[in-house]
Amino acid sequence: MSRFGCSDRLPCRASLDRTAGAAVPTWLFSQTDTLPLPLTTDNCSLLSLRVRQIHSSAWLLVVLSAVLQVLIFPLPGIYIFSWFALTPLIVALLRARPAGELETADGVRLRPAAPGQAFLLAYVCGILWYAGTCYWIYDTMRQYGGLSAPMAALALFLFCCYLGIYHGLFGLLLSLLVKGSRDYRRALATAPFLWVAMELARTRVTGFPWNLLGIAQVDNVALCRIAEWTGVYGISLEIALVNVAFAAAFLVPRQRRGAMLTAALAAAAVLQAGKLMEAPAAIADHAALLVQQNIPVSADWTPVYFQRTLNELAELSVRSAASPGATEVDLVVWPESPAPFFDHDARFRNVISDVARQSGAWVVTGVIGTGSPRASGKTPLMFNSAVLVSPTGQWTARYDKVHLVPFGEYLPFPSLFSFAGGLTREVGEFGRGTSRKPLDAGGEQLGVFICYESVFPDEVRQFAAQGAQVLVNISNDGWYGDSGAYAQHLNQTRMRAIENHRWLLSATDTGVTASIDPWGRLAARIPRKERTALIAPYAPTSVTTLYTRRGDWFAYACAIISLGALVARLALSKKPQEG
Numbered sequence: 410m411s412r413f414g415c416s417d418r419l420p421c422r423a424s425l426d427r428t429a430g431a432a433v434p435t436w437l438f439s440q441t442d443t444l445p446l447p448l449t450t451d452n453c454s455l456l457s458l459r460v461r462q463i464h465s466s467a468w469l470l471v472v473l474s475a476v477l478q479v480l481i482f483p484l485p486g487i488y489i490f491s492w493f494a495l496t497p498l499i500v501a502l503l504r505a506r507p508a509g510e511l512e513t514a515d516g517v518r519l520r521p522a523a524p525g526q527a528f529l530l531a532y533v534c535g536i537l538w539y540a541g542t543c544y545w546i547y548d549t550m551r552q553y554g555g556l557s558a559p560m561a562a563l564a565l566f567l568f569c570c571y572l573g574i575y576h577g578l579f580g581l582l583l584s585l586l587v588k589g590s591r592d593y594r595r596a597l598a599t600a601p602f603l604w605v606a607m608e609l610a611r612t613r614v615t616g617f618p619w620n621l622l623g624i625a626q627v628d629n630v631a632l633c634r635i636a637e638w639t640g641v642y643g644i645s646l647e648i649a650l651v652n653v654a655f656a657a658a659f660l661v662p663r664q665r666r667g668a669m670l671t672a673a674l675a676a677a678a679v680l681q682a683g684k685l686m687e688a689p690a691a692i693a694d695h696a697a698l699l700v701q702q703n704i705p706v707s708a709d710w711t712p713v714y715f716q717r718t719l720n721e722l723a724e725l726s727v728r729s730a731a732s733p734g735a736t737e738v739d740l741v742v743w744p745e746s747p748a749p750f751f752d753h754d755a756r757f758r759n760v761i762s763d764v765a766r767q768s769g770a771w772v773v774t775g776v777i778g779t780g781s782p783r784a785s786g787k788t789p790l791m792f793n794s795a796v797l798v799s800p801t802g803q804w805t806a807r808y809d810k811v812h813l814v815p816f817g818e819y820l821p822f823p824s825l826f827s828f829a830g831g832l833t834r835e836v837g838e839f840g841r842g843t844s845r846k847p848l849d850a851g852g853e854q855l856g857v858f859i860c861y862e863s864v865f866p867d868e869v870r871q872f873a874a875q876g877a878q879v880l881v882n883i884s885n886d887g888w889y890g891d892s893g894a895y896a897q898h899l900n901q902t903r904m905r906a907i908e909n910h911r912w913l914l915s916a917t918d919t920g921v922t923a924s925i926d927p928w929g930r931l932a933a934r935i936p937r938k939e940r941t942a943l944i945a946p947y948a949p950t951s952v953t954t955l956y957t958r959r960g961d962w963f964a965y966a967c968a969i970i971s972l973g974a975l976v977a978r979l980a981l982s983k984k985p986q987e988g
Contacts, residue, residue, distance in 0.1 A: 459526050462506050464519055470501035471534045478534075479541035481625040483896035491625040492677035495652035498534050499600060500659050502527050502580050503593050521593075524584045531580025535573030540565070542620055545892035553706055553888055554816070564816070575611045579603060582971070586978050593660050599974040600656075601649035605642045606968035609961060618864055620897055622648050627900045627907070630928050631683030636907045637954040639963035640866050646967065651677050691912070691926035693946030697740040698730050698770070699916040699924070703940040706747045706887045716756070718748065721940070723760045729942040730768040736944055740850065741765070742916040743774035745793070745860050745885040752776040752796055752807070762802030771850040772798040773857060775883045778809055780840060790840040793818060795857045795883055797848040806849065809842030810859040812868060817888075847877040853949050856911075860884040863902040866961070873909040873957045878949035880906065880913040887919040895921060895937070903929040908956045912947035 477494035480487045505522035522530060546568060551561035582603055586596040604622070612618035623644030626632050635643040654676055658669035702722055708714065722743070730738045741764060750757050757776070765772040778794030792809040799805050815821050818839045845868070847854040856877025862868055863882050872880060882902050886895045899921045906913035906925045913925040920937030924945035935943045 459523065460529065463522065463526055463530065464505060464507060466519075467501040467505040467522070467530060468533075470497035471530050472537065474498035474501070475534045475537035475541065478538045482542055482620045482893070483900065484893035486625075486893075486896065488625045488628065489681060491622065491648050492651045492681065493655045495604070495622075495649060496655040496659075498531060498580075499583070499597075499653065499656040501530055502583055503587065503596065503656070503660060505530060521587045521596075522580070522584050524581050524588060527580040527584030528577045529580075531583075532573050532577030534580075535576025536569045538576070539569040539572050542897070543568070543894075545889050545894040548890055548892065549888050550816070552890075572611070572617055575607050575616065578610070579607045582975060585975060588978075588982070593657075595974065595978060597653050597657055597660075599971055600653050601646050602967040602970040602974075604649040605646050605964055606971045608642060608645055609964035609968055612865065612867070612961075612964075618866070620901070621645055624897075624900050624904055626684075627903050627929055629681070629684040630688045630930070631686040632680055633683075633904075633907050633929060634688075636904065637910055637956055640870075640908050640956045640961060641904050642866075642961065642964040642967065646963075647680060651680065688928040688930070691928065691930070691932065691948070693912070693924075693926075693932065693948045695739045695947050695949065696736040697742055697914050697924070697945045697947055698726060698738045698768070699914060699922050699935075699943045699945050700726050700729075700741065700743050701916070701920060701922040701935060701939065701941055701943070702744060702746055702748070702918050703920075703938055704746060704748050704887070704918055706885070708747065710749055715749070719750075719757065719760050723764050725940065725942055726764045727767045729944070730770065736946075738768060738770045738944070739853075740855075740914075741768055741770050741772045742881060742883065742914055743772070744883045744916040744918045744922070745775035745795075746918055747885055747887060750774070750776050752778050752794065752804075758804065761796075761798055762804070765798045765800055766802045769800050771800060771853075773848070773850075773855065773881055773883070774798070775859070775885075776807075778807055780809075791838075792842060793839050793859055794842075795848075795859060795881075797850060797855070797857075799851070808844075808846075808848060808857045808859075810839070810862065811842040811845060812862045812865060813839055813841055814861050845871045845875065847872055847875055854878045855881050857881045857883065860886075863898065863905055866905065866908060866956075869905040870909060870957055870960055873911055873953065874960075876951070877911070878951055879947055880909065880911045882913060882915045883917075884915070885918040886921075895919075899923070903931075908954065910952060910954050910957075911950060914945055914947055 474495060474497035477490050477497070481491040481494055503521045504519040505526055506520050547561050547565045550556045550564050551558055554561070556564060583596055583600055586599055587593055608618065608621050610616065621641050623641040626644055626648065632647065633644060651673060654669070654673035658666050658673055661669055700722060704718065726741055729735070730741065761772055761774055773795055776794050776796050778792035780790040780792060793813070794810065795808045796804055797806040813819050847856050854876045856872025856879065858869055858872065869880065884898070886898060889895045899915070902913065902915055903925050906927055907929040910927040912927060915921070915923050915925060921934055922943055923934035924932045924943070924947055926932045933943055933945050935941055
């Protein structure tokens, strides 16, 4: 051993600091890090060196974790895997490198990844997970966005590379909690809070909160009750805690492993047993007619086809509302549609007004809303909108979608993503709405949101916070084809009902069209890919949950706890130097 406490064969950070100087970013290293070669400008890159140090078992664990994370969401939706889907990733981060002359208590010669290595391991896991769970983006962009197969594949790859950063940051920050030490306890104790903090960042910071961890347990009525206080993030924390317990079982000495595994299994079993429990029956004293249009996304909209489709949908609505034995309908809902239904089109307006008058109900329908002209004065601004029509046929209110779909409803950074311009040419480039005020349907307050907005917990919450008594989601899920995305979208919509303890009416173009009770259960639904209508039970309520009133307070608390742990670790690491 050298006088720096390193192997004579492998130079450590102390010796590299003297030979390479400022060329070595020392934050990537712990005091005992070793490298196979000195770092000079003539050697291979630092990244290559750090990658070669990662043990092959760590890469296998990363892939296993990504696969498990994919499987817990539809399809197939094996939710029970959620209790240990993160475990391989956590173990990989804390057992990533050969230990050199050091050896852990149980004889395993592996130690935690350095921060740069931890970021890379978790980043790869994130890329693989997004590729496996959001694969449908490729088909959507190729079939409906006008992109060639290579360009659609590139778009999916860039999407995964960007969103994988949130997984990468989880790995990086977790490694900082254990950097320079073989004591995993601080890192393990903080990991669940850190995971929730990253979910919050993914939701808030230009992210895409599709399939947050807690969504995997949406069918677990007892477990999901916590969402009324914490939002979906509380469920994510519970799942992450059990994952950490399983990880700890593989990190402790072998003689304690059995007890730890038993405890982790018991925790998972108790929490999963909540799925067997029944919530009280939800009382419904109103009925809505949800129309599933089943219009092909790629339909050829000739004038004849337009009028025939519109007439068929109107007839279906009126007939279903007035069918013998049918419950009196208070509300008729048409979904967001691929049809060119413009709010200024007299043909469309007249038909919708007739539906409202003949059914004697309020009507909510998706439309392409038009606004004031653009600055150029040439093209009117368009909105993805929902309009409210009274039983007398009057068009009384309109909601314009606030959170638009990037690359689908607008093109971010046009100069950078010019190759994806075909997407907005196919769908249209829309303006952004400015208000989430509920629509007043004769004293009944409707919180109407459109499609993709349902995946943002705090944004849906704002409708209930402003007085919405019923939540209404209109969506065109035909873009997803036969992938699992429609089921993933439905589960996220169900979680919004749970968080705000509201009935939620989900009307979609191709399905799933359903009535969702305040516990997230499907009170009624109809099969996909059929042109039909559903008599959907619901009940208005003005009761507000803690999550409705306070929003993402719990997720922010988890972020503060994570930050506090990181600051404390940094302070402890500096103490010896200050002394």
